[in-house]
Amino acid sequence: MAWVRGVAKRPWQISVKLLVISLIVTVLAFSVVCASVLISMRQSAQELARQTLENLAATVDADVSRTIELYDHSLQVVAKNIGQQELAGVSKPVLQMLLFARTETAPHFGPLQVIDAEGRVRFDASTLDPPPEELEREKFFTVHRNKTDVGLYLSRPIIFHGIPSIVLSRRVHTADGHFAGVVAGAIRLSYFQDLFSRLRLADDDIIALLRRDGMLITRRPLIPEMVGKNISQIPSVERMLTTPSGWFSGKGLDDGVSRMFVWTDNPRSMVVLVGRSWETIFGLWRKEALRLAAILLALAVFVAAVTVVLIREINRRASAERRLKELSITDPLTGLTNRRRFDSAIDEEWRRAQRNRSPIALLMIDADHFKRFNDTYGHQAGDQILIGIALCIADSVHRAGDCAARFGGEEFAVLLPGLTALEALTVAEIIRAKVERWSVDQAGVTVSIGVADLMPDQVDHWSHLVESADKALYAAKESGRNVCVVANCRKTTRVAELPATREIA
DSSP states (O other), X not given: OHHHHHHHHOHHHHHHHHHHHHHHHHHHHHHHHXXXXXXXXXXXXXXXXXXXXXXXXXXXXXXXXXXXXHHHHHHHHHHHHTTOGGGTTSOHHHHHHHHHTTOOOOTTBOOOEEEETTSBEXXXXXXXXXXXXXXXXXXXXXXXXXXXXOOSEEOOSEEETTEEEEEEEEEEEOTTSOEEEEEEEEEEHHHHHHHHHTSOOOTTOEEEEEOTTSBEEEEESOOGGGTTOBOTTSHHHHHHHHSSEEEEEEEOTTTOOEEEEEEEEOTTSOEEEEEEEHHHXXXXXXXXXXXXXXXXXXXXXXXXXXXXXXXXXXXXXXXXXXXXXXXXXXXXXXXXXXXXXXXXXXXXXXXXXXXXXXXXXXXXXXXXXXHHHHHHHOHHHHHHHHHHHHHHHHHHOOSTTOEEEEEETTEEEEEEETOOHHHHHHHHHHHHHHHHHHGGGTTTOOEEEEEEEEOOOSSOOHHHHHXXXXXXXXXXXXXXXXXXXXXXXXXXXXXXXXXXXXXXX
């Protein structure tokens, strides 16, 4: 109940707090929603980038795989035909035509060559009289000579016939399985750069082709010194070479830019690695994030401004309400509590005294010969006397529960909860003495005071206390004024007027 009364007494303060809390909660809720949307957008941007790069890698892988497959088919045809016995007596021009008639040709394909077991070029698809070449030291030749199960072999990038290329080769063997030589051909590195140029890529996108042992075949953008470099020792590349597909975040070896890298691993050809910078991936998302942040900041500023304006308006109205309340319970002349507020206070304290079984005392104070003074000196001088008496009363009553009021005209009342009549008499004497000292220069205006107390019970009403104090005041007037009289047990008792003290007669 005390909390409810406290809330009822502070409606404006509660309103301000609720307003501020509501606006803060609104801004925070909007912030949470925006943050959730931004996180979802960021995840969507990342997922879309991953899918896009996977499609790009799959496209490059499909084109490269198809090209290598076609070229490998030509190598297999030549390797098969060169060992047929029925071609042993055929002339060289006819044999060359039969060997290379079904081979694939393209601008980026080098001519196929048949190399014998000693490493000498025996046939060349581009000429009947190939220049003498000794290729027994080339890596692709020694691999096939030393191993029987290599199959298709892709060399590291080399200068082949004066052009940067990778050599594709297959072993040629005799009828009894012995090494008979190698069929080899080249795919120029310009093929891969031409393929990359046909793709729609961002400026900082990276595409790299790696041999399955980690050898870099080529890349976009092309950096010649990196071509042919083995990068398998890099942890992310090591993972890439052992896992069919996936993605990781890393930095470019040449520029240090953070990127998302996605790869596909085709066991028949090579590993395709594509990368796109996180700056590009989240570029649009960052713009949206900045836009939402600006909107949120503007909202916060607007809410703050509205809050300040509303708080000022609420405080202004609260101040006006307090002022009106003060005016409604305050006597405008003396500044003391008025009669209406006094009736409310005595009713409240009377009920509290009933509950607590505690006494309650009342002083009724009246200015002596005030009508004569007013007629002699005028109403303005009379008002000053009332103000002076009120100041003396207010200066003598200090407890929080005490209530000093202008009861009407030149009559005042002081409510003293918890005091007995004798204790209240002390307060009354202080008031009377102060007025007497003050009024020396005010034509000798004094006050008479009636003091009464009661121990409230369930059948009594506070009007009995007022009646007793009023009777005591009347007795004080009858006994010569400028004295205090105590009414006890609903009987008035005159206090003897002594020079320094007042005693109960």
